[in-house]
Amino acid sequence: xxxxxxxxxxxxxxxxxxxxxxxxxxxxxxxxxxxxxxxxxxxxxxxxxxxxxxxxxxxxxxxxxxxxxxxxxxxxxxxxxxxxxxxxxxxxxxxxxxxxxxxxxxxxxxxxxxxxxxxxxxxxxxxxxxxxxxxxxxxxxxxxxxxxxxxxxxxxxxxxxxxxxxx
Amino acid sequence: xxxxxxxxxxxxxxxxxxxxxxxxxxxxxxxxxxxxxxxxxxxxxxxxxxxxxxxxxxxxxxxxxxxxxxxxxxxxxxxxxxxxxxxxxxxxxxxxxxxxxxxxxxxxxxxxxxxxxxxxxxxxxxxxxxxxxxxxxxxxxxxxxxxxxxxxxxxxxxxxxxxxxxxxxxxxxxxxxxxxxxxxxxxxxxxxxxxxxxxxxxxxxxxxxxxxxxxxxxxxxxxxxxxxxxxxxxxxxxxxxxxxxxxxxxxxxxxxxxxxxxxxxxxxxxxxxx
Numbered sequence: 001x002x003x004x005x006x007x008x009x010x011x012x013x014x015x016x017x018x019x020x021x022x023x024x025x026x027x028x029x030x031x032x033x034x035x036x037x038x039x040x041x042x043x044x045x046x047x048x049x050x051x052x053x054x055x056x057x058x059x060x061x062x063x064x065x066x067x068x069x070x071x072x073x074x075x076x077x078x079x080x081x082x083x084x085x086x087x088x089x090x091x092x093x094x095x096x097x098x099x100x101x102x103x104x105x106x107x108x109x110x111x112x113x114x115x116x117x118x119x120x121x122x123x124x125x126x127x128x129x130x131x132x133x134x135x136x137x138x139x140x141x142x143x144x145x146x147x148x149x150x151x152x153x154x155x156x157x158x159x160x161x162x163x164x165x166x167x
Numbered sequence: 168x169x170x171x172x173x174x175x176x177x178x179x180x181x182x183x184x185x186x187x188x189x190x191x192x193x194x195x196x197x198x199x200x201x202x203x204x205x206x207x208x209x210x211x212x213x214x215x216x217x218x219x220x221x222x223x224x225x226x227x228x229x230x231x232x233x234x235x236x237x238x239x240x241x242x243x244x245x246x247x248x249x250x251x252x253x254x255x256x257x258x259x260x261x262x263x264x265x266x267x268x269x270x271x272x273x274x275x276x277x278x279x280x281x282x283x284x285x286x287x288x289x290x291x292x293x294x295x296x297x298x299x300x301x302x303x304x305x306x307x308x309x310x311x312x313x314x315x316x317x318x319x320x321x322x323x324x325x326x327x328x329x330x331x332x333x334x335x336x337x338x339x340x341x342x343x344x345x346x347x348x349x350x351x352x353x354x355x356x357x358x359x360x361x362x363x364x365x366x367x368x369x370x371x372x373x374x375x376x377x378x379x380x381x382x383x384x385x386x387x388x389x390x391x392x393x394x395x396x397x398x399x400x401x402x403x404x405x406x407x408x409x410x411x412x413x414x415x416x417x418x419x420x421x422x423x424x425x426x427x428x429x430x431x432x433x434x435x436x437x438x439x440x441x
Binding site: 020059069 | 176179180183184186187188189190191193194195204205208209211212215216219220223227291292300302336343344364365
């Protein structure tokens with residue numbers, strides 16, 4: 001029943017999350033930087049959810065992001081699935097409770113995501129974005145890296161609140 | 168059958184990746200997807216985004232109304248002085264405008280197309296660092312079509328790239344994928360205005376022999392029939408004569424503040440010449 005509820009609510013929660021992160025970026029960074037909360041959610045899912053649930057979450061979140069803003073539909077869906085799979089498989093090797101592990105891995109994922117995007121733009125449209133955006137990419141990855149431990153902490157508190165223990 | 172059951176998770180994930188890749192290749196080959204599903208998601212996001220933006224805008228307004236009242240007297244005094252100065256400038260412009268109207272009539276010149284303005288509200292911004300797209304609350308049911316120019320006084324800001332029933336996406340000029348024909352207002356030097364993200368705009372393909380200076384105003388050239396001629400785009404802020412290049416490197420600051428867009432106008436043409 002809970003699993004069914006999870007799958008039904010997933011598209012609506014994804015839409016809410018994307019709208020929320022867009023508003024946060026607009027208010028805090030005046031649209032100059034992107035605050036990709038959805039990426040942290042994907043990494044969190046990679047560390048804590050099972051493979052099927054997580055991969056469906058990654059595809060739906062990626063698809064909503066594609067619909068909302070992606071210039072080439074499918075690109076974010078693909079990147080999010082890849083990032084989820086990386087997080088999922090790497091969680092066996094890392095101590096995912098450590099703050100510095102979460103921060104560094106999130107920074108790496110955010111950086112990797114932007115590099116894939118830049119490579120894609122270069123290969124598909126011959127647009128070299130690296131020259132103009134390398135500083136922004138670094139700052140954004142840093143913000144993700146710094147915020148991720150806080151998000152993980154809040155999620156663990158929420159788990160304890162709802163289930164009485166960490167899931 | 169046993170194979171399928173044993174590896175069903177891997178097959179499922181591989182299928183999702185293949186679907187995502189197929190979407191990418193399909194859209195690269197046949198242009199941006201305008202599927203029903205995409206429109207549904209856009210239509211669902213729009214009210215959520217609108218509600219969130221409205222709540223936050225209200226809080227921001229209250230904050231600025233009550234907290235930032237400090238210094239309002241001085242500001243008021245300065246603004247009154249500025250209004251007086253601008254009144255004088257306006258009178259001289261009115262004279263010039265009347266004169267231009269008379270000359271236009273004399274030369275039998277007229278606009279190429281009839282344009283109507285459709286106003287819309289910005290309800291969201293794209294969440295991708297590498298592109299600059301905004302979401303507005305009007306769509307095909309309001310008469311909008313893909314490609315229509317978008318204006319935020321005092322000048323052009325972009326064009327519609329995706330139109331759903333009640334929501335549309337606007338590609339801003341500062342997006343790296345954006346290129347439009349433009350001219351220098353002072354001496355009609357023609358070039359291409361390209362988006363440069365957070366750095367504003369770049370005026371390209373101007374040879375070193377051309378006379379372009381800091382402070383020059385750039386307006387749309389009106390080529391191709393998409394954008395009306397003579398609409399303000401930006402102002403030259405830096406001209407660099409690079410040794411290794413045939414062309415000048417010209418940075419342009421757009422007139423519109425893209426981070427503060429709230430209401431915009433869409434130029435709707437009925438495509439009939441007067």
